Amino acid sequence: MSEAREYQHIGQRTIRPDGFDKVTGKANYGADLSIPGMIWGAILRSPHAHAKITSLDVSEAEAHPDVFAVATYQDFPSVNAEAVAAGTARKDLFDTAANVLADTKVLYHGHAIAAVAARTEAAAQAALELIQVAYEVLDPVLTIDAAIKDGAALLHDNMMTQGLLEPASAASNIAARMELKKGDIDLGFEAADIIVERSYETPTVHQGYIEPHATTVRFDDNGPSMIWCPTQGHFDVRARVAQLLNMELGQIKVVASEIGGGFGGKTTVYLEPVALILSKKSGRPVKMTMSREDVFRASGPASASQSKVKIGAKSDGTITAMQASLHYEAGAFKGSPMGPGCMTIFTPYDVENMYVEGFDVVVNKPKAAAYRAPGAPQAEFAAEMAVNELASKLGMDPIDLRLKNAAKEGTQTIYGPKLKTVGLEACLLAAKSSPHYQSTLQENAGRGLAAGFWFNIGGQSSVMIHLNPDGTGSIIEGSPDIGGSRASMQMMAAEVLGVSPSTLNPIVADTEHVAYNQTTGGSRTTFATGMAVIEAAEDIVDQLKARAAELWNVTPEQVDYKNGVAYNLSSDERLSLAEICAKAEKTGGQITGRANINARGAGPSFAVHLCDVQVDPETGKTDVLRYTAIQDAGKAIHPSYVEGQFQGGAVQGIGWALNEEYVYSADGVMENAGFLDYRIPLASDLPEIETIIVEVPNSFHPFGVRGVGETGIVPPLAAVGTAVSEAIGLPITSLPCSPPKLLELIMKRG
Amino acid sequence: MAIVFFSSELEAILGCTQLKVAALSYRELLNELSECLPNYLEANLETFALVIDGEIVQEPFLATFEANSELHFIQKIAAG
Numbered sequence: 001m002s003e004a005r006e007y008q009h010i011g012q013r014t015i016r017p018d019g020f021d022k023v024t025g026k027a028n029y030g031a032d033l034s035i036p037g038m039i040w041g042a043i044l045r046s047p048h049a050h051a052k053i054t055s056l057d058v059s060e061a062e063a064h065p066d067v068f069a070v071a072t073y074q075d076f077p078s079v080n081a082e083a084v085a086a087g088t089a090r091k092d093l094f095d096t097a098a099n100v101l102a103d104t105k106v107l108y109h110g111h112a113i114a115a116v117a118a119r120t121e122a123a124a125q126a127a128l129e130l131i132q133v134a135y136e137v138l139d140p141v142l143t144i145d146a147a148i149k150d151g152a153a154l155l156h157d158n159m160m161t162q163g164l165l166e167p168a169s170a171a172s173n174i175a176a177r178m179e180l181k182k183g184d185i186d187l188g189f190e191a192a193d194i195i196v197e198r199s200y201e202t203p204t205v206h207q208g209y210i211e212p213h214a215t216t217v218r219f220d221d222n223g224p225s226m227i228w229c230p231t232q233g234h235f236d237v238r239a240r241v242a243q244l245l246n247m248e249l250g251q252i253k254v255v256a257s258e259i260g261g262g263f264g265g266k267t268t269v270y271l272e273p274v275a276l277i278l279s280k281k282s283g284r285p286v287k288m289t290m291s292r293e294d295v296f297r298a299s300g301p302a303s304a305s306q307s308k309v310k311i312g313a314k315s316d317g318t319i320t321a322m323q324a325s326l327h328y329e330a331g332a333f334k335g336s337p338m339g340p341g342c343m344t345i346f347t348p349y350d351v352e353n354m355y356v357e358g359f360d361v362v363v364n365k366p367k368a369a370a371y372r373a374p375g376a377p378q379a380e381f382a383a384e385m386a387v388n389e390l391a392s393k394l395g396m397d398p399i400d401l402r403l404k405n406a407a408k409e410g411t412q413t414i415y416g417p418k419l420k421t422v423g424l425e426a427c428l429l430a431a432k433s434s435p436h437y438q439s440t441l442q443e444n445a446g447r448g449l450a451a452g453f454w455f456n457i458g459g460q461s462s463v464m465i466h467l468n469p470d471g472t473g474s475i476i477e478g479s480p481d482i483g484g485s486r487a488s489m490q491m492m493a494a495e496v497l498g499v500s501p502s503t504l505n506p507i508v509a510d511t512e513h514v515a516y517n518q519t520t521g522g523s524r525t526t527f528a529t530g531m532a533v534i535e536a537a538e539d540i541v542d543q544l545k546a547r548a549a550e551l552w553n554v555t556p557e558q559v560d561y562k563n564g565v566a567y568n569l570s571s572d573e574r575l576s577l578a579e580i581c582a583k584a585e586k587t588g589g590q591i592t593g594r595a596n597i598n599a600r601g602a603g604p605s606f607a608v609h610l611c612d613v614q615v616d617p618e619t620g621k622t623d624v625l626r627y628t629a630i631q632d633a634g635k636a637i638h639p640s641y642v643e644g645q646f647q648g649g650a651v652q653g654i655g656w657a658l659n660e661e662y663v664y665s666a667d668g669v670m671e672n673a674g675f676l677d678y679r680i681p682l683a684s685d686l687p688e689i690e691t692i693i694v695e696v697p698n699s700f701h702p703f704g705v706r707g708v709g710e711t712g713i714v715p716p717l718a719a720v721g722t723a724v725s726e727a728i729g730l731p732i733t734s735l736p737c738s739p740p741k742l743l744e745l746i747m748k749r750g
Numbered sequence: 751m752a753i754v755f756f757s758s759e760l761e762a763i764l765g766c767t768q769l770k771v772a773a774l775s776y777r778e779l780l781n782e783l784s785e786c787l788p789n790y791l792e793a794n795l796e797t798f799a800l801v802i803d804g805e806i807v808q809e810p811f812l813a814t815f816e817a818n819s820e821l822h823f824i825q826k827i828a829a830g
Contacts, residue, residue: 264830
């Protein structure tokens with residue numbers, strides 16, 4: 001679909017179905033479930049960033065009268081010593097298991113070592129002190145430079161770099177190398193009249209979700225064991241716990257509670273498998289929660305990065321070559337988002353010659369997790385800063401420079417395929433004509449602009465829609481709602497069925513009551529689960545036509561269905577959806593629509609952000625004066641939610657650019673593990689984030705949806721970085737632009 | 751014939767950047783590649799997504815395409 005369509009509900013700003021529960025405190029989050037007989041679990045965490053565990057003695061804790069169970073790495077039957085000896089150990093699970101409970105080494109401060117379950121929370125905490133651990137402390141490796149230098153202490157003795165041109169001959173902290181190229185990079189630079197070359201770095205940052213990780217579980221020998229937790233993907237929690245504990249999927253039921261933010265950080269497991277071990281051993285339900293400190297120290301942050309970017313252009317602004325070398329911190333175990341970083345960095349540009357090399361580097365920090373558009377903000381920060389510097393050197397408007405080189409339909413990306421219809425040029429033009437860009441910049445202020453790209457993804461979604469005899473119904477889906485997807489599902493189903501959205505109740509079902517759904521992430525839910533909702537609703541429309549045909553004694557082909565009403569084409573009879581449902585008993589029973597899909601055709605999206613800042617030369621504090629986020633949504637199903645996603649991405653990106661960073665001591669202890677010292681932006685820190693929704697429909701989605709959750713966090717880093725650079729008249733190469741760093745720069749300048 | 755393109759990382763393993771294939775489906779494509787590429791198994795192509803004429807197909811097992819389609823193997827994208 002691509003032509004303009006008239007919609008009844010799509011594009012409206014309906015009341016969110018989960019809003020009342022959330023504002024009245026009725027919604028149940030991760031820590032809200034308690035079960036009779038429940039006991040409390042607690043985790044013993046490493047006081048060292050890098051150490052060998054030379055002995056672990058839990059006997060005293062086990063003997064304590066208030067303690068019901070103790071868990072260690074050896075309780076994972078898939079990877080423990082017994083499985084290794086028997087040759088059945090699952091190779092793909094070693095890292096996951098060793099991150100959840102350390103095996104023979106601790107690899108970051110706060111790394112979980114053992115867990116106890118006791119009668120009360122206080123008893124569980126106290127019992128941790130009865131566990132005896134002996135360590136051989138090793139040098140912590142806390143930065144990319146430290147990890148890759150000759151003679152660096154190795155985190156994993158057997159880790160060989162994958163992806164080298166020649167197979168690695170020695171172990172290394174570099175887990176993988178990746179290379180992407182297009183055209184001839186040397187010829188591209190030879191053709192350039194001007195070259196910009198600079199290095200950049202970004203810090204380790206956290207997603208900053210407000211709700212800490214929590215879970216309540218009940219192991220059951222005779223039926224499915226239950227796991228209740230806030231997660232972006234309860235089916236994947238089930239799969240991962242089943243793998244770690246050698247259980248069948250059908251032996252585990254995971255219920256996704258309401259979720260207080262995820263942003264990618266709740267796509268893996270930390271507490272859930274441990275709690276289930278404790279529940280199995282104790283025969284009691286077990287609750288475990290992380291403190292805010294635990295969340296910072298031991299859940300997955302976004303990777304710190306180091307990037308080198310080189311761009312060549314002709315004097316008329318035609319970019320002839322773009323080259324980058326990207327290093328990403330993976331944390332304690334391999335698997336940073338280096339790949340997507342390499343793939344996205346130059347995608348906003350239609351340039352003949354490109355070369356990108358990426359490295360995945362392990363360091364003594366918590367294992368990195370996804371964070372909105374994982375890998376893209378770090379890489380595109382570097383590219384966009386360099387493009388802005390190029391515009392400045394060429395004396396060109398940064399929007400004009402981008403328009404001259406913008407990716408468009410047919411542009412060959414560095415990762416291979418040609419782009420279909422995309423909205424980057426439309427976003428750039430919208431930015432250029434925006435009131436913000438047209439406005440005069442305040443005195444002593446700086447203005448920055450940046451573009452951003454994210455692929456968006458499809459994947460598996462399953463949906464059922466049940467209709468009631470009065471025509472109301474339920475949408476049973478399996479995608480945890482982290483950004484308003486229930487409202488979108490309601491509206492898309494209502495659009496197809498021609499009924500009011502409020503008559504359909506969207507429910508995120510547990511893993512037993514709906515078939516598999518991929519994790520909510522990658523901006524896939526409104527796109528892919530939305531496609532499943534549309535297909536299930538279309539299934540219902542077919543059934544409604546067939547039921548009406550039965551009632552009229554005609555064939556289904558003689559029935560039309562529009563706006564919630566079936567029409568008999570051979571007479572003037574009509575029946576509403578509710579009237580057909582009321583007679584469903586007579587025509588074969590109640591009506592259910594179904595869809596199980598693996599959605600294809602996710603539409604890439606681009607965004608352009610504008611930022612004005614002022615920097616106080618006395619304190620180095622930056623004030624954001626004005627900010628505008630422009631993004632191609634394909635089609636905004638619920639514009640308020642789309643704007644919210646744009647604003648949320650912008651605010652998180654502003655935090656990344658201005659203040660947020662993990663601060664470590666020399667021995668690898670995070671020194672700012674709390675929201676007082678790890679400063680995320682507050683509403684009072686920022687102006688209203690202005691938004692412009694661009695709609696270039698995705699031809700592969702029935703309503704044109706592209707997905708909007710990821711892309712909005714990509715441009716802010718360079719938009720803010722460039723604005724600060726303009727404001728202080730100095731290049732910015734390192735984030736965050738925190739007051740002490742800016743003050744130092746300003747003082748050096750004199 | 752359809753043209754299949756390999757990214758630089760796959761080129762390093764397979765030794766070529768593109769190949770013409772007489773295939774109309776993913777199964778036929780893999781069959782043909784397994785016969786003509788010596789390092790086919792090492793490349794582990796089944797773990798990749800397939801892009802068919804610009805459309806990313808994360809799980810292409812049942813995918814079909816046109817005789818003149820442009821195909822790219824890319825890493826499966828996961829996200830936050």
